[in-house]
Amino acid sequence: MLYLLALPPTDSVTEGYLPAAARLGLDVTLLTDAPEAHRRAYEGRGGDAWPRIDIVPCEVRDFREVIARIAALDRRPEAVFTNSDHLQAQAALAADWFCLPGKSWRAALLTKNKAQMRRALAEAGLETVWSAELARPGEEEDVRPPFPCVVKPREGVAGEDAELVEDRAELLRHCRDVRSRRPGLPLVVEEYLPGPLHTLETLGDGRVLHVLGSFHESGVTPPHFVMRRADLLPEPPRTRTEQVVARLDALGVGFGACHTEFVAQEERIRVIEINYRSAGDQADLGLADALGIPLFEHVLRTHLGRPLPADLGARGPGRLLRLETVNATRGGTLKSAPGPAEWERDGVRLVYRPLWAVGEERPLRNSDRDHLGVVRATGTDTERIEHVVAAFLAGQRWEIA
Structure with a gap:
């Protein structure tokens, strides 16, 4: 039994972790403070590609409630897991309570709390901001x-x-x-830390830390910091990777997935923030496609106490990956927008996922919450990827009233 902690539904869970649980033969008990939203998100799903899932209301932000709820259900957990930024410490404490593999709750707290992270890196002599x-x-x-x-x-x-x-x-x-x-x-x-913005995506089992790749994010324009485009680098520079990994080691990060954002200032890197979970906004789903690895199964296996394979099951050279967001420029009600799309053209696989529902009303937040949808495209040729993405976006219409 996998106990999965969640807030609102996300593509990472719906399209990544829940199907991976089914492939691993795991039943899922989903603890959440938004049970109705999850029931709506999973309507019509089933079959061999979907796990047997029980959605249980729980105040998941309180680790004491999480532990009490799991104990009261009387279904012995094999793993306690979350991909939510807000619930990493709670999941780590619950896993520890039931003597299961999991992240260090101290590392989860250090990465979530930006003030604590800055102090810890300074005390380690690695970075002063x-x-x-x-x-x-x-x-x-x-x-x-x-x-x-x-x-x-x-x-x-x-x-x-x-x-x-x-x-x-x-x-x-x-x-x-x-x-x-x-x-x-x-x-x-x-x-303020100026410089090109990058990420480092890592996966560890508590013994070995694997570097999955690095994204270069472009189009981020202060004073706000909204992600617009990210390209997977074929080979992240070794010196930058070593500096990021040293910081993760100092914070105790090395179990499961981690998404680290940093700026490159010539040979020096400076950390923006560390998200101790897999990358969101379709980046983790795209990474799994581009690298050809069962990424979500690997993450769940670490929480089951299983070591990762040395090559992570990669199927040959990785493909190129582009992520591009469609962003609201005003608040209001989404009147019309394309639905989910997935197809291949000119050697490029394109997937589009909406993040706002038609009829939904939201304010403009000047953040990644303004993403109306995300395009991810994988292929072997940069120009073809650019052409296919541009053609898709030009043929769609998003209307906010």
């Missing part, structure tokens, strides 16, 4: 950061409420604005 924690309203009045600087939630995701500010007036304005909408939210302010 000017940073201050704003745990309570009014503390921004006393900080004297180097400008420009970035203000963001201490435990935020998807670039939500992250903004580059140029001076003290903008700093105070942004803090007031965020706290007016999200009272009590701890913030961090830190020096």
Whole structure:
């Protein structure tokens, strides 16, 4: 029995981890605070490609409730797993409680809490970034950061409420604005780290850490930090990889999937954030396709206590991968948009997945929450990939009223 902790449904779980659980012969008990959303997301799914799944309401942000719920269900867990940024520490503590393989809860906390991460890397002598924690309203009045600087939630995701500010007036304005909408939210302010934006995708079983690849993200334009395009690098530069891995080692990261964002400043890398889970926005699904490996099964196997194979089951040379997002430019109600699509053309496999539902109303958040959908394309020729992606996007229409 796999116990899977989740908040709202995501493509990583729906298209990646749940089908992988079926291929591994695992029944799934899904603990979530959004049971109806998951039931709607899984309607019509079944057969051999879908696991036997039981959706159980649970206050998953509280590790005590998670442990109590699992114990009360009286179905002995083989693994406790989550791919949610917000639930890594809870899943780690629950796995430890039931004496199962899992991540270190300390590592999960260090990577989730950006202030703690900065302190830990500085204490390890690996990286020093000017940073201050704003745990309570009014503390921004006393900080004297180097400008420009970035203000963001201490435990935020998807670039939500992250903004580059140029001076003290903008700093105070942004803090007031965020706290007016999200009272009590701890913030961090830190020096701006310019440079090309990259990621490193890793997978470990607690003994060996495998580097899966590195994405180069482009089109990110401050003052906000919305991902627009990412290309998988055929071979991540060794010096950068070694520096990232050293930082992961210092934080105790080495079990399961991890997605690390950093900027490259000549030969030096500087970490933006570490997400101790597989990459989202279709990147993990695309990575599995491009590398030709059973990525999601591998991640689940680590939580079952099974060692990873030396070559991860790769089927020859990897393919090129492009991710491109379609982003809202205004808030409102999505009136029309294309549905899911998947086809091959000119040697390119293209997959499109919508992230907003037609009829759904949302505000403009100036973050990755503004993605209307994501295109992922794999192939062997860069020009063909660009042509196929451009042709697909040109033929679609998204209307927000």
